[in-house]
Amino acid sequence: MQSDLPSTFFTAPPHFRWLIILYFFIGGISGGALLLAGLVRLFGRSEDRPFARLASYVALVGAVISAILLTVDLGVPVRFWHMVVQNNTGRLMFKGWSPMSVGVWGLMIFSFFALLAALGSLSEDDPSRWRPFRFLADTLIAFIVAIGGIITGLFLAGYTGVLLAVTNRPIWADSSWLGLVFLLSAISTSVAALLLLARWRRVEGPGTVAWLLGLDRIALILELLAIIIFLVSLGGAIHALLNGWGVLLILGVIVLGILIPLLIHRGRAVRNVALSAALVLVGGFLLRVVVLLSSEGIHVVGTQVIR
Amino acid sequence: MMGTRALPILTQNPASPARITQPSVPVSASGGHTEPMGFFTDTTVCIGCKACEVACKEWNQLPARGDGGAHLEMSGQSYDNTLRLSGDTWRHVKFIEQFPQPYEGRWLMMSDVCKHCVQAPCLEVCPTGAIIRTEFDTVVIQSDTCNGCRDCISACPFGVIDLNHVSGTAQKCTLCYDRISVGLEPACSKACPTDSIQFGPISELRQRAADRVVQLREQGEKGAYLYGADPKGPLGGLNAFFLLVDEPEVYGLPRDPKMPTRNLFRGSLWSTIGAVAMAVIGAVTLRARRMQDVTRTNSHEGE
Numbered sequence: 280m281q282s283d284l285p286s287t288f289f290t291a292p293p294h295f296r297w298l299i300i301l302y303f304f305i306g307g308i309s310g311g312a313l314l315l316a317g318l319v320r321l322f323g324r325s326e327d328r329p330f331a332r333l334a335s336y337v338a339l340v341g342a343v344i345s346a347i348l349l350t351v352d353l354g355v356p357v358r359f360w361h362m363v364v365q366n367n368t369g370r371l372m373f374k375g376w377s378p379m380s381v382g383v384w385g386l387m388i389f390s391f392f393a394l395l396a397a398l399g400s401l402s403e404d405d406p407s408r409w410r411p412f413r414f415l416a417d418t419l420i421a422f423i424v425a426i427g428g429i430i431t432g433l434f435l436a437g438y439t440g441v442l443l444a445v446t447n448r449p450i451w452a453d454s455s456w457l458g459l460v461f462l463l464s465a466i467s468t469s470v471a472a473l474l475l476l477a478r479w480r481r482v483e484g485p486g487t488v489a490w491l492l493g494l495d496r497i498a499l500i501l502e503l504l505a506i507i508i509f510l511v512s513l514g515g516a517i518h519a520l521l522n523g524w525g526v527l528l529i530l531g532v533i534v535l536g537i538l539i540p541l542l543i544h545r546g547r548a549v550r551n552v553a554l555s556a557a558l559v560l561v562g563g564f565l566l567r568v569v570v571l572l573s574s575e576g577i578h579v580v581g582t583q584v585i586r
Numbered sequence: 587m588m589g590t591r592a593l594p595i596l597t598q599n600p601a602s603p604a605r606i607t608q609p610s611v612p613v614s615a616s617g618g619h620t621e622p623m624g625f626f627t628d629t630t631v632c633i634g635c636k637a638c639e640v641a642c643k644e645w646n647q648l649p650a651r652g653d654g655g656a657h658l659e660m661s662g663q664s665y666d667n668t669l670r671l672s673g674d675t676w677r678h679v680k681f682i683e684q685f686p687q688p689y690e691g692r693w694l695m696m697s698d699v700c701k702h703c704v705q706a707p708c709l710e711v712c713p714t715g716a717i718i719r720t721e722f723d724t725v726v727i728q729s730d731t732c733n734g735c736r737d738c739i740s741a742c743p744f745g746v747i748d749l750n751h752v753s754g755t756a757q758k759c760t761l762c763y764d765r766i767s768v769g770l771e772p773a774c775s776k777a778c779p780t781d782s783i784q785f786g787p788i789s790e791l792r793q794r795a796a797d798r799v800v801q802l803r804e805q806g807e808k809g810a811y812l813y814g815a816d817p818k819g820p821l822g823g824l825n826a827f828f829l830l831v832d833e834p835e836v837y838g839l840p841r842d843p844k845m846p847t848r849n850l851f852r853g854s855l856w857s858t859i860g861a862v863a864m865a866v867i868g869a870v871t872l873r874a875r876r877m878q879d880v881t882r883t884n885s886h887e888g889e
Contacts (some may be wrong), residue, residue: 282833286840291670293736293743314865322872324879354734354754361714361733376847379737380713396863433861441857444849445741445868447707455849458857466864492872497867501860579745581666582838 285516287449288584291310291577298352298427302345303439304468306386310343310435311469313393316400317429319487320421324341327490329482335471337395341389345435349386363387378442384431387437389431395424407438436469437462437489443570450574451508453516456509457570463502470495471540471556478553488552495559496544504568519586524573527565536562601798621768622723624702624773624825625783626791626815628798630807632782634679634696639668639697640679641777646763647753649674668818671698676759679772682836695835696828697783698724700746700759701814704822706844708738710748716755723788723825724761732756743821743843757792761826788825795829807831813839820844 316334319327350359358366362383365372366442374380399415406413440461443451465509470491477483506528510517520528540555540562577586614776661668666681678698685691706725709717717738725746727738732755739747739756745866750757756871766785770776775785784791792815809831814824814832820843834841 282835282841284697284835286842286844289745289835289838290743291739291748293739293747294681295736314652318865318868318872322869322876324876344840352755354736354749355732355883358714358733361716361731362735364867365715366731367728372713374713377711377713377737378848378850379711379735379808383713429865433865437857441850443740445711445846447738447743447846448740452846452849456747456856458853462857462860463864485659486875490875493871494868498864501864505860509869512724539643543800543850578670580669581661581664582682582836584838 281407283515284518284584285449285453285454285514287415287516288577288586290449292448292578295571295575296346298309300564300571302352302565303461303571305341305348305565306345306439307398307436307465307563308472309345309393310389310391310432311340311466312341312473313389313396313428313432314436314466315432315469315473315491316396317425317427317432318426321429321488324484324486327487328403330473330477330484330487333477333480333482335393335396335400336429337469337473337476338428339390339395342386342393344555345386345421346390349383350426352539354416358374378438382438382442385431385434388427389435391509392424392431392484396428397422433462436465439492448574449516449519449577450513450570453514454509454512456505456512459503460502460509460566462503463498464563464566467495467498467559469503470498471559471563474552474556475560485570492544492552496541499537499541499544499556503533506533506537519573520569522573522586524569527551528569529564532562532569536565600604609847611720615844621787622704622825623761623786623792624724624788624827625699625761625772625785626795626827626829627697627699628782628784628829629694630802630810630829630831631698631780632679633696633780634665634681634693634695635779636668636679637679637777637779638774638783639675641761641773643675645765645773646676646760647748648676660877671700671748671758672745673748673755673757674752676700676757680838682832684832684836693789694832694836694837695782695832697778698746698838699826700757700761701744703760703823703843704817705827705845707741710847711737711741714736722761722763722766724763726760726763727756727758729736729755729757741846743840759826791827795827802829802831813837817849846859 312334315329318332322340353359363372373384395415398412399421401409402412403416415424436456440458444457446452446453450478474491535558538556543555661669664681664683668678671678680696680698682694688703702724709725712730713735715731716728718726720726734749734754736749747758765772771785775783795812795815799810799812808815811830812827813830813834815826817823830837
């Protein structure tokens with residue numbers, strides 16, 4: 280019966296597809312990476328410094344890719360600046376109650392901190408070429424950059440879920456927990472991505488890896504709980520997931536991306552770190568695929584809601 | 587000083603059929619507009635001719651389809667083959683074919699359009715300021731400002747807005763801003779042959795609509811009611827409201843349209859709590875590791 284459907288089902292999809300899915304995935308990793316870089320710089324050991332530098336590079340590259348993805352996804356990409364400056368008055372464009380408006384500014388400020396952190400890291404990695412930026416690595420400014428990176432990194436990791444919740448689309452707007460789910464997933468995927476990259480770049484100290492695995496375990500458990508709360512909070516809108524998307528959510532996101540990595544972590548076998556990290560990345564990507572495309576598929580033709 | 591710019595047209599007032607009424611755009615002495623304007627759509631007299639759709643497309647120079655009409659899309663299950671509102675279809679006549687038996691049933695027709703909500707969700711979220719409220723209390727997307735981010739599409743509780751693939755921007759009904767600013771009636775209501783679509787000052791339309799509901803109920807149509815006419819209702823009322831005779835969902839309308847920002851506070855709150863928790867967990871676990879190092883070093887020195 281159509282009258283049993285929540286009001287969100289009578290809306291039109293905004294065509295948030297693969298570019299946005301990629302942005303949510305890469306932006307999340309980027310945000311999580313700057314969070315980790317900041318934490319390690321402030322509270323870590325000296326053996327963790329190479330890892331912090333790697334994380335800051337990942338954050339900067341992710342910010343650049345994110346900006347490109349968002350711009351290309353616009354209907355008129357050359358007007359990307361209309362998000363920041365009013366084209367008809369020249370005044371700054373900012374709406375504190377619009378997550379997309381806040382997100383654009385958040386991404387810009389994040390990119391600024393990511394750039395400073397990366398320059399500071401370069402000055403440590405290659406002092407002969409990047410010496411002028413040494414002050415970004417070992418002064419009070421480095422401390423401020425780390426704090427700014429933590430705050431803006433957490434923002435970038437979580438605002439995308441809030442952006443989806445502040446719509447009228449099925450699934451996205453039927454719960455207010457999506458921001459938390461995306462935040463925790465961003466942290467777990469950024470830890471996973473950095474574990475793989477640290478292994479590749481050979482900057483993995485045993486203490487660093489142990490700390491990352493511990494943090495990842497906590498993030499995955501909290502993510503699992505957040506997903507369960509999110510699903511329960513959907514109420515009648517859960518019907519939109521009683522199909523292939525729901526199967527993908529359970530098998531791909533929960534089993535493959537959370538439960539199996541948690542089981543692997545339990546064994547504490549270092550040789551399986553790469554496998555569990557890869558699975559977490561797959562699960563994090565599938566989470567965004569399921570959330571976005573399951574809602575995108577719902578639309579009204581004539582007067583009929585097509586699911 | 588108030589005046590009116592009168593538009594003498596022949597319309598059929600449902601409360602008093604077949605008489606001449608004069609939809610007017612009230613203006614102040616300075617020429618500025620003073621009263622909200624909108625549409626009242628009486629679905630009981632809609633005959634599904636789609637003249638409004640054609641008039642809208644002709645006046646606004648919209649293509650038959652986004653691809654220029656090269657690929658004609660057929661619904662395959664209805665006599666309605668224009669299917670939905672979109673970036674290039676700003677008026678759409680819905681056909682509701684209620685036929686439980688082959689020779690038993692009824693047709694319901696409804697000319698759908700942007701509701702020009704008093705509290706407009708699209709306007710609220712638009713990050714470029716492209717969506718504005720006009721002096722007529724209508725909601726208009728400025729195509730030269732919109733960059734096609736599509737946030738408004740997901741915010742609209744009625745599925746009205748969509749991307750126009752020619753301009754790359756979000757588009758919808760402007761309530762013929764260009765026509766009403768010079769005292770003309772919108773193209774769709776002008777073309778409507780049964781006066782199902784009526785244009786005028788909202789207060790006047792609400793009164794006329796209430797009278798029509800009373801008339802229909804007296805005639806035996808007990809299910810007649812107004813959708814979106816209540817200024818204390820959802821979204822502060824709709825400046826394009828409807829007279830319906832069945833459940834809103836039957837017409838493809840939401841029963842309880844809401845503002846998208848209803849989730850903003852709680853969504854941000856849970857995320858912030860989670861963010862603070864993860865930052866604290868990260869900091870505490872790193873700090874604990876450092877403390878272990880200090881303890882280990884001290885114990886070695888003690889030995």
